[in-house]
Amino acid sequence: MSTELSESQDLNGLEQATDGTSRLTDICSGTVGNSMASIAEYYAGKSVLITGATGFMGKVLVEKLLRSCPEVKALYILVRPKAGQSMQQRVSDMMKCKLFDRVREDNPDFYQKIIPISSELTQPGLAISPEDVEKLSACINIVFHCAATIRFDEPLKHALQLNVIATQQLLSLAHQMHHLEAFIHISTAYANCNRKHIDEVIYPPPVEPKKLIESLEWMDDGIVRDITPRLISDRPNTYTYTKALAEYVVQQEQHRLNIGIIRPSIVGASWQEPFPGWIDNFNGPSGVFIAAGKGILRTMRANNDAVADLIPVDVVINLTLAAGWYTAVHRLVNGKTPGSLSRCEWLILGREGGRNPLEQAFRRPNANITSNYLINQYWILVSHKFPALIYDLILRLTGQKPQMMRIFNRLHKAIGLLEYFSSQDWEWNSENMSMLMSQLTPEDRKTFNFDVRQLNWPEYIENYCIGTKKYVLNEDMSDIPAARQHLRKLRNIRYTFNTLLVVFIWRVFIARSQMARNIWYFVVSLCFKFLSYFRASSTLTN
Numbered sequence: 150m151s152t153e154l155s156e157s158q159d160l161n162g163l164e165q166a167t168d169g170t171s172r173l174t175d176i177c178s179g180t181v182g183n184s185m186a187s188i189a190e191y192y193a194g195k196s197v198l199i200t201g202a203t204g205f206m207g208k209v210l211v212e213k214l215l216r217s218c219p220e221v222k223a224l225y226i227l228v229r230p231k232a233g234q235s236m237q238q239r240v241s242d243m244m245k246c247k248l249f250d251r252v253r254e255d256n257p258d259f260y261q262k263i264i265p266i267s268s269e270l271t272q273p274g275l276a277i278s279p280e281d282v283e284k285l286s287a288c289i290n291i292v293f294h295c296a297a298t299i300r301f302d303e304p305l306k307h308a309l310q311l312n313v314i315a316t317q318q319l320l321s322l323a324h325q326m327h328h329l330e331a332f333i334h335i336s337t338a339y340a341n342c343n344r345k346h347i348d349e350v351i352y353p354p355p356v357e358p359k360k361l362i363e364s365l366e367w368m369d370d371g372i373v374r375d376i377t378p379r380l381i382s383d384r385p386n387t388y389t390y391t392k393a394l395a396e397y398v399v400q401q402e403q404h405r406l407n408i409g410i411i412r413p414s415i416v417g418a419s420w421q422e423p424f425p426g427w428i429d430n431f432n433g434p435s436g437v438f439i440a441a442g443k444g445i446l447r448t449m450r451a452n453n454d455a456v457a458d459l460i461p462v463d464v465v466i467n468l469t470l471a472a473g474w475y476t477a478v479h480r481l482v483n484g485k486t487p488g489s490l491s492r493c494e495w496l497i498l499g500r501e502g503g504r505n506p507l508e509q510a511f512r513r514p515n516a517n518i519t520s521n522y523l524i525n526q527y528w529i530l531v532s533h534k535f536p537a538l539i540y541d542l543i544l545r546l547t548g549q550k551p552q553m554m555r556i557f558n559r560l561h562k563a564i565g566l567l568e569y570f571s572s573q574d575w576e577w578n579s580e581n582m583s584m585l586m587s588q589l590t591p592e593d594r595k596t597f598n599f600d601v602r603q604l605n606w607p608e609y610i611e612n613y614c615i616g617t618k619k620y621v622l623n624e625d626m627s628d629i630p631a632a633r634q635h636l637r638k639l640r641n642i643r644y645t646f647n648t649l650l651v652v653f654i655w656r657v658f659i660a661r662s663q664m665a666r667n668i669w670y671f672v673v674s675l676c677f678k679f680l681s682y683f684r685a686s687s688t689l690t691n
């Protein structure tokens with residue numbers, strides 16, 4: 150408990166601080182009785198509702214529950230039809246995914262436990278049929294709310310609809326559930342990124358969500374777009390803003406439901422489970438590794454000394470399941486995932502991008518990181534825009550459609566949106582997470598491990614890069630020799646290009662003017678003297 154706050158405790162053990170934040174004290178420091186079941190025992194016979202099960206984290210959650218809690222009764226997943234695919238088709242495709250190979254091996258009939266419920270979260274009542282509402286009300290014991298829009302450029306109205314209003318509606322549904330034991334909400338460690346130090350508390354919302362929802366209702370999209378920067382104020386995007394509002398909305402239910410909030414930082418590929426390096430998207434670091442590995446991203450603004458608060462997805466899911474188990478018995482765990490234990494510099498991450506080369510790289514992977522805006526702009530010009538222009542010129546001359554400049558414009562937009570997070574760092578408290586770890590049995594600590602102090606970061610990043618190659622880009626590992634050969638070709642092209650450039654500069658600028666020649670000879674002789682001096686001094690020291 151922070152000493153500078155004067156706090157008064159309410160009936161649920163939640164403390165209301167005078168600054169409007171809410172935190173836990175005795176609940177989280179209390180010990181769990183020995184009689185409490187292990188995590189797998191707790192989930193045995195339980196019916197679980199999951200939103201966002203088709204997403205990156207949702208899939209890992211479904212897989213882990215089925216594999217490590219084999220006695221779980223049923224997983225109800227809210228799914229919408231999408232991109233011309235019915236709900237059923239989407240779920241059956243999802244279950245064919247490589248991620249489920251281990252579960253499939255253990256129990257080929259695992260899919261029978263998955264019960265899809267048609268739902269569009271942006272619709273009134275989440276568009277769940279009355280029959281399904283009745284079914285869910287009668288049987289659900291635990292809710293995991295993962296669904297969200299995680300786009301940084303989402304229009305405010307849509308982000309509010311999905312991240313806040315849908316959360317409210319899900320909470321209303323949760324109230325109707327007769328046997329609900331825990332409601333776990335997945336937030337983000339960056340919901341309060343406008344603060345430098347973030348405690349395990351729910352901070353007062355930037356605006357009362359109800360008032361915002363009411364005001365945006367009558368505004369057209371243009372007006373909302375115009376006022377968005379004023380509304381989000383010192384937050385970088387609508388994502389972090391609406392996730393902060395959602396936390397507040399969830400917290401409002403603390404007296405009536407057993408609520409748990411998880412705040413993962415930057416979620417990356419799996420560390421160990423179900424196998425190392427599993428990843429299925431371009432978000433955050435994955436996109437950076439891919440763009441760097443393809444030789445497209447050559448410069449990025451980031452703080453080299455900052456902590457890359459990266460956390461493997463399997464660690465987040467293990468923590469989430471442990472939080473579900475704990476919350477069902479106690480009232481609230483508000484934990485940031487333990488990424489801050491994992492100090493790992495941006496530079497280490499960047500360098501790894503070049504191993505296990507990706508196919509058909511545009512240039513040799515060599516991404517540099519600088520915290521200086523002007524230096525970054527210089528490298529963008531020299532290493533991004535100039536090669537893109539030349540490449541597009543070649544495409545035009547050969548009768549093809551230019552495309553490189555368009556790719557770079559998209560890259561710059563994406564990198565620009567990440568810059569806020571890559572150029573600063575934050576301090577988080579994660580005491581509740583340590584407390585939770587201390588409550589696990591030795592067996593659970595192994596099965597639901599979320600202690601990243603055991604993680605070997607270089608090895609993890611290498612597996613991460615391999616994962617992006619295999620599972621995001623669908624490239625074959627057997628093509629690596631060809632990819633290396635391609636990189637050698639690119640190196641030779643670069644040497645040839647540089648030589649031609651020097652000859653060109655010599656012919657056009659230096660050979661034609663006496664003064665330029667004198668300067669050139671002066672610079673060359675200076676370099677020569679320096680070289681001789683260093684050679685002589687190194688001979689002396691030897």
Ligand SMILES: CCCCC/C=C\C/C=C\CCCCCCCC(=O)SCCNC(=O)CCNC(=O)[C@H](O)C(C)(C)COP(=O)(O)OP(=O)(O)OC[C@H]1O[C@@H](n2cnc3c(N)ncnc32)[C@H](O)[C@@H]1OP(=O)(O)O
Pocket residue numbers: 299300301302337338339413414415416431432433434436437438439440441446449451495496498499500502516517518559562563566567570571
């Ligand atoms: C040099 C090494 C440096 C090492 C530093 C390492 C890491 C630092 C980097 C990041 C720090 C991240 C901090 C995140 C903190 C917050 C964590 C969270 O809480 S939530 C999760 C984070 N959310 C995101 O990351 C989402 C960000 N993405 C977006 O907002 C949008 O995708 C976008 C960037 C605005 C781009 O939008 P756009 O409409 O232009 O594209 P789409 O997303 O619709 O994609 C279209 C199409 O392109 C594919 N795609 C997307 N990104 C890439 C990419 N980088 N490279 C190649 N292709 C990409 C995408 O899959 C779509 O394909 P398809 O149409 O076939 O589906």
Ligand SMILES: NC(=O)C1=CN([C@@H]2O[C@H](COP(=O)(O)OP(=O)(O)OC[C@H]3O[C@@H](n4cnc5c(N)ncnc54)[C@H](OP(=O)(O)O)[C@@H]3O)[C@@H](O)[C@H]2O)C=CC1
Pocket residue numbers: 200201202203204205206207227228229231268269270271294295296297298299311335336337338392412413414415416417430432433
């Ligand atoms: N990834 C990360 O780095 C981090 C993520 N988080 C949080 O974790 C949670 C999960 O993130 P992640 O798995 O990466 O996100 P994804 O984008 O991979 O998944 C989002 C999920 O939400 C579902 N969804 C979105 N819109 C709707 C809708 N209108 N109706 C029904 N379902 C919808 C998606 O379904 P569909 O497949 O139909 O689109 C999908 O299943 C989010 O709450 C996010 O804020 C927190 C910190 C970091």
